[in-house]
Amino acid sequence: MRTPVLAGNWKMYLTPAEGRQMIETLRPLVEGLMDREIVLCPTYTALAAASEAIEGSNISIGGQNMHPAREGAFTGEIAPPMLKALGCRYVIIGHSERRQYFGETDATVAEKVRAALTEGLIPIVCVGETLEQREKGVTNPVVEIQVRQGLAGLSPEELPGVIIAYEPIWAIGTGRTASPDDAQQVCAFIRSVLAGLADDGAQQTRILYGGSVKPDNIKELMNRPDIDGALVGGASLKAESFARIVRFEEQ
Numbered sequence: 001m002r003t004p005v006l007a008g009n010w011k012m013y014l015t016p017a018e019g020r021q022m023i024e025t026l027r028p029l030v031e032g033l034m035d036r037e038i039v040l041c042p043t044y045t046a047l048a049a050a051s052e053a054i055e056g057s058n059i060s061i062g063g064q065n066m067h068p069a070r071e072g073a074f075t076g077e078i079a080p081p082m083l084k085a086l087g088c089r090y091v092i093i094g095h096s097e098r099r100q101y102f103g104e105t106d107a108t109v110a111e112k113v114r115a116a117l118t119e120g121l122i123p124i125v126c127v128g129e130t131l132e133q134r135e136k137g138v139t140n141p142v143v144e145i146q147v148r149q150g151l152a153g154l155s156p157e158e159l160p161g162v163i164i165a166y167e168p169i170w171a172i173g174t175g176r177t178a179s180p181d182d183a184q185q186v187c188a189f190i191r192s193v194l195a196g197l198a199d200d201g202a203q204q205t206r207i208l209y210g211g212s213v214k215p216d217n218i219k220e221l222m223n224r225p226d227i228d229g230a231l232v233g234g235a236s237l238k239a240e241s242f243a244r245i246v247r248f249e250e251q
């Protein structure tokens with residue numbers, strides 16, 4: 001039995017005050033839901049306020065990225081222990097926006113996944129194909145390389161400690177969701193790739209779908225056997241819409 005994960009990625013939105021307000025509104029709307037993990041990933045500058053705002057609730061926080069080193073002369077970067085010190089339990093690694101705009105590769109993803117696990121952070125590793133790759137019919141091989149290289153060096157025992165987020169790039173922020181069946185197909189394929197790395201581990205590893213997840217499509221997505229939750233962008237900025245997603249409630 002895999003515990004569902006509903007994670008919000010705030011990207012470069014919400015100031016500390018706005019983030020605090022969102023969480024204060026969210027808390028009563030998701031209170032008592034202990035059978036799923038509820039995660040918010042604010043900007044670095046909103047993490048401290050978010051950390052205070054979630055205290056005593058069933059909501060956890062995570063970083064959106066981090067540097068793999070524990071400390072060092074890396075201007076503008078944030079180290080894993082710094083996320084940990086602010087109360088983060090999770091960290092998003094290798095989001096397609098990081099890959100596209102900040103030169104992240106499967107090799108840097110692997111380095112960061114290792115660093116996250118060493119620090120006791122749960123990495124949410126993002127993979128997904130471009131529209132061009134989907135149209136060429138190479139979704140599976142593209143995603144397989146991202147999974148294999150991004151998780152390179154992990155032992156079979158470590159695999160269930162990682163969360164994979166399948167986010168087709170053409171579905172991010174476009175309002176164009178992969179159909180639940182298409183998303184299920186790729187998530188099932190990812191699980192088969194994971195089974196090659198760790199047989200039992202693959203059955204325990206959570207695989208999320210991300211890309212224009214909304215209250216009106218979450219239920220359908222969650223009905224699919226290999227989709228264990230969602231990584232939500234735009235719809236996680238408002239407490240009401242994120243709460244509906246967390247509750248698998250259609251509008």
Ligand SMILES: O=C(CO)COP(=O)(O)O
Pocket residue numbers: 009095167171172173174175210211212213231232233234235
């Ligand atoms: O990139 C995403 C989450 O990480 C998805 O963003 P949207 O939900 O806004 O499409």
